[in-house]
Amino acid sequence: MKDPLVIYGGSFDPIHEGHLRIARRARDYFEADVLFVPAYAPRWKKPEASFAERLTMLRRALKNEGSPSFAVSEIEGKRKGEVSYTVDTVREMKRLYPGRDLILLIGSDEANSFPRWKDPEEIARLASIYYVPREGVEVDDSALRTFNIHRLEGANPGAVSSSGVRSLSCLDVPYPVLSYIVERKLYFMKKLAFYxxxxxxxxxxxxxxxxxxxxxxxxxxxxxxxxxxxxxxxxxxxxxxxxxxxxxxxxxxxxxxxxxxxxxxxxxxxxxxxxxxxxxxxxxxxxxxxxxxxxxxxxxxxxxxxxxxxxxxxxxxxxxxxxxxxxxxxxxxxxxxxxxxxxxxxxxxxxxxxxxxxxxxxxxxxxxx
Ligand SMILES: [Fe+2]
Ligand SMILES: [Fe+2]
The missing domain is CATH 1.10.3210.10 (Hypothetical protein af1432)
Incomplete structure (x- = not known):
C-alpha cells in the first residue's frame, strides 16, 4: 500500500482504551497513520457529550498516548450536516490526501449494516474496508464479499465500551480523559450526584x-x-x-x-x-x-x-x-x-x-x- 492512512470513525462518546488498542493494532499492522474522525451527529444514536467535548477528550487521550502516527480530524464538525455520512468523509479524505491509500476501519455490527449505508459502492471504491471483530457479533459473509471487506486480525479491544464508561461500570480510559469527565460533570457524574x-x-x-x-x-x-x-x-x-x-x-x-x-x-x-x-x-x-x-x-x-x-x-x-x-x-x-x-x-x-x-x-x- 502507498503511504496508508487509516480512517477510524465513531462517536467516541467517550474515547477509551479499547479504541486505543484497536488504533495501535491498525497502526502496526498496516504501518500506517491513524486518523480518528469523531462523528458530529451519528445517525444511529445521539451522543451524550457535545462534539467539542468529545473532540477535547480525543485530543487529551492522543496527547497522553504520544504516538506521532495518531491524529484527530475535525472534518465532520466543520461540515455540521444534520447527519454524518461516511461517504462524504471518505470523499473529503481522498481530496485532502490524494496520494495516499485509505483504509476505513469499522465495527463488526457496522460490517453487517454496511450494504444499507449511503453509497456503499463508492466507499468501497475509494477505500479498503476492514472490520474489527467483536465477541458475540456474527458477521454476514455476503456483505463482506460484495464490498471486499476484510477482518483486522489481532485487534482486541477488551471488555471496555463507551456505554460502560458512561454508566461507570468500567473506567478503562486514559487518565486525562477521566479527569475531564469529572471536571465537566459528564456522564456518570450526573448519576453520582443522586447518591x-x-x-x-x-x-x-x-x-x-x-x-x-x-x-x-x-x-x-x-x-x-x-x-x-x-x-x-x-x-x-x-x-x-x-x-x-x-x-x-x-x-x-x-x-x-x-x-x-x-x-x-x-x-x-x-x-x-x-x-x-x-x-x-x-x-x-x-x-x-x-x-x-x-x-x-x-x-x-x-x-x-x-x-x-x-x-x-x-x-x-x-x-x-x-x-x-x-x-x-x-x-x-x-x-x-x-x-x-x-x-x-x-x-x-x-x-x-x-x-x-x-x-x-x-x-x-x-x-x-
Ligand atoms: Fe466510607
Ligand atoms: Fe470516604
Whole structure:
C-alpha cells in the first residue's frame, strides 16, 4: 500500500482504551497513520457529550498516548450536516490526501449494516474496508464479499465500551480523559450526584484521584480500578440505617450486627453492583472493606482504604502519610493503620469491630498495651 492512512470513525462518546488498542493494532499492522474522525451527529444514536467535548477528550487521550502516527480530524464538525455520512468523509479524505491509500476501519455490527449505508459502492471504491471483530457479533459473509471487506486480525479491544464508561461500570480510559469527565460533570457524574451530596462527592473525587496516583506509583496494572472504587466507595452513605441493615443482612449476613457507621461499605458494594453494574469484582471488594479494613487485603483494597483516610480534604495534616503511600503503597498502608490505631487509643475507644481489630492485629501485630 502507498503511504496508508487509516480512517477510524465513531462517536467516541467517550474515547477509551479499547479504541486505543484497536488504533495501535491498525497502526502496526498496516504501518500506517491513524486518523480518528469523531462523528458530529451519528445517525444511529445521539451522543451524550457535545462534539467539542468529545473532540477535547480525543485530543487529551492522543496527547497522553504520544504516538506521532495518531491524529484527530475535525472534518465532520466543520461540515455540521444534520447527519454524518461516511461517504462524504471518505470523499473529503481522498481530496485532502490524494496520494495516499485509505483504509476505513469499522465495527463488526457496522460490517453487517454496511450494504444499507449511503453509497456503499463508492466507499468501497475509494477505500479498503476492514472490520474489527467483536465477541458475540456474527458477521454476514455476503456483505463482506460484495464490498471486499476484510477482518483486522489481532485487534482486541477488551471488555471496555463507551456505554460502560458512561454508566461507570468500567473506567478503562486514559487518565486525562477521566479527569475531564469529572471536571465537566459528564456522564456518570450526573448519576453520582443522586447518591452523594456535594461535600461527599468532593471527598470521593479526592479519594479517587489519590487512589489512582498511589496505584500508578505502585505500578498496579489497572490504576483506573482504584479511581473507580474511590468514586464509588461512599455511595452507601445516604441509605438509612433500617434499610442498610436490611441490605447487609441479606447480602453480607455475617456482618449484620456491625456498628451503624460501618454498614455503608457493604451497602456501597451492593449498590455498585446493582445500580452501576461494576464489571470488576476487585472494585466491589475494595468498596466492601474500605471503612473497617480486614485481614488479607488485596493491594487495591489497601490503596482505597488508605486514600479514604488520608485524602487532603480530611482536615488534618496528612502530607507525610500521603508521601509514604505514594512511595510504597504497602509501607504507606501500614503507616495509615498505625495512625488509625493511635487515634482510636487516644480517644480511649479502641476498635469496636472485629474486622478492624483482626486487620490491625495481622498487619501491625497484637497491641498488648
Ligand atoms: Fe466510607
Ligand atoms: Fe470516604
Amino acid at each position: 452523594l451530596d456535594e461535600r461527599r462527592l468532593e471527598h470521593s473525587i479526592s479519594v479517587a484521584s489519590l487512589a489512582y496516583s498511589i496505584a500508578l506509583h505502585s505500578r498496579l496494572e489497572r490504576p483506573d480500578l482504584a479511581f473507580q472504587a474511590g468514586l464509588l466507595h461512599d455511595i452507601g452513605k445516604n441509605v438509612g440505617e433500617v434499610e442498610s441493615r436490611d441490605i447487609v443482612s441479606r447480602e453480607y449476613h455475617a456482618y449484620r450486627d456491625y456498628p451503624g457507621y460501618a454498614l455503608h461499605q457493604w451497602v456501597g458494594a451492593y449498590l455498585a453492583k446493582k445500580d452501576f453494574k461494576v464489571l470488576d469484582p476487585e472494585v466491589i471488594e475494595a468498596i466492601a472493606y474500605h471503612c473497617t479494613g480486614k485481614p488479607h487485603m488485596t493491594p487495591l483494597q489497601k490503596i482505597v482504604y488508605s486514600a479514604d483516610k488520608i485524602e487532603p480534604g480530611r482536615g488534618y495534616d496528612s502530607r507525610k502519610l500521603i508521601r509514604s503511600c505514594l512511595s510504597n503503597y504497602y509501607v504507606g498502608f501500614l503507616a495509615v493503620l498505625k495512625a488509625n490505631r493511635a487515634f482510636l487509643k487516644k480517644q480511649g475507644s479502641g476498635s469496636d469491630n472485629a474486622l478492624s481489630e483482626q486487620c490491625m492485629d495481622l498487619y501491625l501485630g497484637k497491641d498488648r498495651k
